Amino acid sequence: MSYVTKSPWVIHYDGSSCNGCDIEVLACLTPMYDVERFGIINTGNPKHADVFLVTGSVNEQNKAVVKQIYDQMPDPKVVVAVGICANNGGIFKECYNILGGVDTVIPVDVYVPGCAARPEAIIDGVVKGLGVLQEKRNAMESGGSAAISAPEPTANTEKEEA
Amino acid sequence: MGKRTIIPFGPQHPVLPEPIHLDLVIEDETVVEAIPSIGFIHRGLEKLVEKKEYTEMVYVIERICGICSFGHGWGYCAAVEGAMDVKIPERAEYLRTIWHEMSRIHSHLLWLGLLADAFGFESLFMHCWRVRETVLDLLEKTTGGRVIFSVCKVGGVRKDIDNETMKEIVDTLNGLKKEIKELTDVFLEDRSVKNRLCGVGVLSKEEAIELGTVGPMARASGLRQDMRLEDSHGIYEQLDFEPVIAEEGDSYARCKVRIGEIFQSIELIEKAAFKIPDGPISVEVKGNVEGECVTRLEQPRGEAYYYAKGAGTKFLERMRVRTPTNQNIPALVKTLQGCDLADVPMLVLTIDPCISCTER
Amino acid sequence: MSVRSNIVPVAASDLLPKVRELKSEGYRLGQICATKVSEGFEILYSFDKDHELLNLKLTVAEEEEVQSITADFWSAFIYENEMHDLFGVKIKHIALDYGGHFFKVAQPTPWNPKK
Numbered sequence: 001m002s003y004v005t006k007s008p009w010v011i012h013y014d015g016s017s018c019n020g021c022d023i024e025v026l027a028c029l030t031p032m033y034d035v036e037r038f039g040i041i042n043t044g045n046p047k048h049a050d051v052f053l054v055t056g057s058v059n060e061q062n063k064a065v066v067k068q069i070y071d072q073m074p075d076p077k078v079v080v081a082v083g084i085c086a087n088n089g090g091i092f093k094e095c096y097n098i099l100g101g102v103d104t105v106i107p108v109d110v111y112v113p114g115c116a117a118r119p120e121a122i123i124d125g126v127v128k129g130l131g132v133l134q135e136k137r138n139a140m141e142s143g144g145s146a147a148i149s150a151p152e153p154t155a156n157t158e159k160e161e162a
Numbered sequence: 163m164g165k166r167t168i169i170p171f172g173p174q175h176p177v178l179p180e181p182i183h184l185d186l187v188i189e190d191e192t193v194v195e196a197i198p199s200i201g202f203i204h205r206g207l208e209k210l211v212e213k214k215e216y217t218e219m220v221y222v223i224e225r226i227c228g229i230c231s232f233g234h235g236w237g238y239c240a241a242v243e244g245a246m247d248v249k250i251p252e253r254a255e256y257l258r259t260i261w262h263e264m265s266r267i268h269s270h271l272l273w274l275g276l277l278a279d280a281f282g283f284e285s286l287f288m289h290c291w292r293v294r295e296t297v298l299d300l301l302e303k304t305t306g307g308r309v310i311f312s313v314c315k316v317g318g319v320r321k322d323i324d325n326e327t328m329k330e331i332v333d334t335l336n337g338l339k340k341e342i343k344e345l346t347d348v349f350l351e352d353r354s355v356k357n358r359l360c361g362v363g364v365l366s367k368e369e370a371i372e373l374g375t376v377g378p379m380a381r382a383s384g385l386r387q388d389m390r391l392e393d394s395h396g397i398y399e400q401l402d403f404e405p406v407i408a409e410e411g412d413s414y415a416r417c418k419v420r421i422g423e424i425f426q427s428i429e430l431i432e433k434a435a436f437k438i439p440d441g442p443i444s445v446e447v448k449g450n451v452e453g454e455c456v457t458r459l460e461q462p463r464g465e466a467y468y469y470a471k472g473a474g475t476k477f478l479e480r481m482r483v484r485t486p487t488n489q490n491i492p493a494l495v496k497t498l499q500g501c502d503l504a505d506v507p508m509l510v511l512t513i514d515p516c517i518s519c520t521e522r
Numbered sequence: 523m524s525v526r527s528n529i530v531p532v533a534a535s536d537l538l539p540k541v542r543e544l545k546s547e548g549y550r551l552g553q554i555c556a557t558k559v560s561e562g563f564e565i566l567y568s569f570d571k572d573h574e575l576l577n578l579k580l581t582v583a584e585e586e587e588v589q590s591i592t593a594d595f596w597s598a599f600i601y602e603n604e605m606h607d608l609f610g611v612k613i614k615h616i617a618l619d620y621g622g623h624f625f626k627v628a629q630p631t632p633w634n635p636k637k
Contacts, residue, residue, distance in 0.1 A: 016521075018231075019229055020227075021309075030275075030292060065202070091222055204627065371550050374551045391573060491597075492599075
């Protein structure tokens with residue numbers, strides 16, 4: 001974990017999740033799991049954030065909200081989709097108001113599987129995201145765009161099925 | 163008299179773990195009116211009954227909400243069992259009761275933590291959630307899941323709790339009492355906490371009836387209303403259940419009622435563990451749902467309403483879930499009128515909102 | 523856990539008087555929900571008093587307008603707006619009418635899609 005030299009701040013948005021993953025995201029912050037030991041702080045302001053944690057899938061009404069939070073975050077930034085609903089819609093995939101995973105709206109860097117995703121898995125995902133963040137930072141410093149390493153929004157990137 | 167301004171609050175807001183949007187009409191620092199708008203996490207899962215068989219639908223219904231997931235599974239199964247006239251074994255009813263009360267303990271601890279966070283007491287938030295983890299460990303040990311349990315099925319439950327584990331549950335919960343007491347004393351005795359809670363967001367008994375308020379919110383306004391009193395299977399009656407009630411109707415009373423319920427649930431589990439009969443944990447269910455049934459269940463947040471209607475096929479015709487938060491939003495709108503802008507986040511929390519329940 | 527359905531049918535013209543009567547007797551509104559059936563909609567109004575549940579079932583044709591009960595039970599606005607947005611039930615005189623913007627859904631009235 002030698003690449004965790006900075007203190008990355010995360011922002012969390014509940015897409016249309018059942019609360020399960022959200023509560024687990026919050027549980028990560030509490031003494032049992034304590035992500036603050038990696039210097040990770042939960043912020044409410046997108047402009048302070050490096051990592052965007054999205055739980056739940058995207059629907060018609062929150063599409064714009066997710067997009068806006070993403071756009072407000074400064075580069076380099078990493079998106080972590082937490083839970084199977086954020087990955088591809090999960091059990092709610094066939095619901096009439098569900099568009100699909102978060103990657104239908106914004107590019108996703110790390111997919112965390114599970115229903116609900118366990119705190120250990122979320123921490124693992126965020127720490128993995130920090131690696132991606134560093135890569136993007138390096139790319140920016142060498143003159144490239146941060147967007148290069150982020151995959152384009154597609155429905156079928158490699159991910160685990162729950 | 164100041165100028166009227168509208169402040170949009172949410173859906174993404176630092177104090178809200180879930181998206182709800184309120185248009186707050188304020189005059190100086192006082193809220194005159196609050197107009198809620200929801201729908202940010204509407205999935206439309208009730209309509210999945212047309213695609214999932216009634217036995218599979220339990221998994222969808224459980225995922226209405228990750229906090230009261232067990233209760234939703236129970237309510238749905240009971241509605242289907244009612245429509246099919248299935249009688250489940252008593253041991254299964256007891257097991258459901260035990261898991262449900264454990265969910266209540268973890269839900270109320272979670273709420274206390276979020277409330278502490280809303281009035282700016284972060285270390286208290288951390289402590290409440292630390293204690294909650296112990297309850298989650300028990301749930302994980304007995305069901306296999308921390309959040310979604312999938313132990314309820316139409317016709318009973320999937321897993322049994324053996325005597326040794328039952329004893330462990332009772333011992334662990336009793337051991338937690340001291341720690342929970344230390345925490346809850348802060349909520350009930352600390353002067354600065356009381357300053358934030360006492361007399362804030364008062365809802366009178368008459369208003370509570372008029373607005374159809376349910377759950378701890380109603381009981382904090384002096385209503386003796388709890389679906390556990392109306393237990394058709396009589397389990398709660400055997401456990402000598404009597405709801406926790408407060409009269410003041412303010413945020414402090416809501417806090418007091420929920421704290422009382424944590425200790426009450428521990429006692430209920432202890433009594434249930436003592437009284438649970440031996441026997442099978444499920445019955446075989448054959449055939450399809452024909453007819454309709456309404457069941458109501460006391461969730462941690464209040465009365466939840468389940469309606470199942472089937473026309474003799476393996477798919478239900480209609481499944482309706484009305485969750486407690488849905489019913490408490492009018493009361494929230496009412497208590498927000500006349501409050502200080504700075505109290506809004508805390509008042510939103512005192513109804514213990516569960517938006518993913520509300521919007522399904 | 524209460525499993526007592528107690529569902530009684532009610533005619534559209536009797537709805538408001540009946541609701542007013544329940545209100546004066548001290549009932550609270552439990553919920554309102556719609557079901558799409560072949561002849562139109564079935565609307566279930568649930569009331570509760572001292573843990574006694576009473577469900578009124580109103581059956582209306584699809585184009586028929588339903589009176590809002592928000593004059594007696596203000597909290598009904600949530601359910602009436604929901605029925606309007608998800609089913610397309612026509613309801614008049616809602617106290618707080620969102621005009622179809624309560625639930626923002628990808629397709630209008632998903633429970634009763636227009637061909």
